[in-house]
Amino acid sequence: MGSLVLFTRLVRASLAGQARYPASALMLTLGQFLGTGIEVVAVWALFHRFGEVQGWHIGEVALFYGLVNCMFAIADALGRGFDVLGTEFLRTGAFDRLLLRPRPLALQLMGHDFRISRLGRLMQGLLVLAFATVQADIAWTPASIAAALFALAGGVALFLGILVLQGTLAFWTVESLEVANVLTYGGVQAAQYPLALYARWFRLVLTFAVPLACVAYYPVLAILGKVDPLGAPAWVGMVSPLAGFVFLAAAFGAWRIGLRRYASTGS
Numbered sequence: 001m002g003s004l005v006l007f008t009r010l011v012r013a014s015l016a017g018q019a020r021y022p023a024s025a026l027m028l029t030l031g032q033f034l035g036t037g038i039e040v041v042a043v044w045a046l047f048h049r050f051g052e053v054q055g056w057h058i059g060e061v062a063l064f065y066g067l068v069n070c071m072f073a074i075a076d077a078l079g080r081g082f083d084v085l086g087t088e089f090l091r092t093g094a095f096d097r098l099l100l101r102p103r104p105l106a107l108q109l110m111g112h113d114f115r116i117s118r119l120g121r122l123m124q125g126l127l128v129l130a131f132a133t134v135q136a137d138i139a140w141t142p143a144s145i146a147a148a149l150f151a152l153a154g155g156v157a158l159f160l161g162i163l164v165l166q167g168t169l170a171f172w173t174v175e176s177l178e179v180a181n182v183l184t185y186g187g188v189q190a191a192q193y194p195l196a197l198y199a200r201w202f203r204l205v206l207t208f209a210v211p212l213a214c215v216a217y218y219p220v221l222a223i224l225g226k227v228d229p230l231g232a233p234a235w236v237g238m239v240s241p242l243a244g245f246v247f248l249a250a251a252f253g254a255w256r257i258g259l260r261r262y263a264s265t266g267s
Helices: 002-019 022-050 058-078 085-090 095-100 105-110 116-135 142-173 178-191 200-209 217-224 242-261
Strands: none
Touching (some): 022 058, 058 116, 058 178, 058 217, 085 095, 095 105, 105 242, 142 178, 142 217, 142 242, 178 200
């Protein structure tokens, strides 16, 4: 309980600091909303031109888009501390201060810089989900709502795990390598479309290496009641988001290895 109280206080302090400059916070949130809105226009243009892509319609793909962007928005807000670990903590020596506190490091970093601006992407994702509901005529039953919430939780865990791995790299490089963006922003882009559209080797990567398909593709099939063209049974979508939590656990395993390597700044 003490750790959760600390996390809550850190989040409140971060939000209070941003609230001191409301115009800036509002513009950053609006920028997130409009910036990611360009991606929505790209999806709409694709389906406006071709009508459907291998049997997938815009309403179905909009469900992928909305769900994945909600996942990433929440994870990005929670994982900002891992993203800036090298520049704001390791390089300056401030990481030692976190180590001295008798509280979990992960919670301290997650509460370090909880960004209001991520609401822009989250709101856009929710609006696209509403659009998908109308376009695909989705009937939100208790079972489909439960599947969506489970997928959301698994997706947040997965993207947070990627950010944890990005922070872990800083124990070796100090700078968080930009290659991690291939998994974060690149992963968002890849998961916005049905897995069946990709080449076999890429499907394997998105299923077993970075299991984005497990938190997006299979749960969306279950919500839509759509048969998987790749042949996976219907029950897969109800359990596959567990892969996101497994990935997060593995990421924290790597984090503990990196943490043992840390030797302070020496100053």
